[in-house]
Amino acid sequence: MQGWIGVNCKDETKENARGTLCSLLVQLAAQSDAYSNILSALYSENHAGSKQPTDNELRESLKNMLAVPDQAPIFIVMMSV
Numbered sequence: 001m002q003g004w005i006g007v008n009c010k011d012e013t014k015e016n017a018r019g020t021l022c023s024l025l026v027q028l029a030a031q032s033d034a035y036s037n038i039l040s041a042l043y044s045e046n047h048a049g050s051k052q053p054t055d056n057e058l059r060e061s062l063k064n065m066l067a068v069p070d071q072a073p074i075f076i077v078m079m080s081v
Helices: 017-029 033-045 055-066
Strands: 002-007 075-080
Touching: 017 033, 017 055, 033 055
Parallel strands: 002 075
Antiparallel strands: none
């Protein structure tokens, strides 16, 4: 499994750490039910998306995804174009 994010200068949503992290979480959630459950929990904890998660909540969600046992290795490649 691989999370791939290409940072494109024309895509303002990925020009900052928050946008990049959000994109990575969504991409990982699409790869595994366990990861999807973590992202769903974050969504629910933030009133079904009516409020934005904090940067810390996003980081914790990524940490939780990386700690899920019995998953394929994750390789995250980040580059600026």
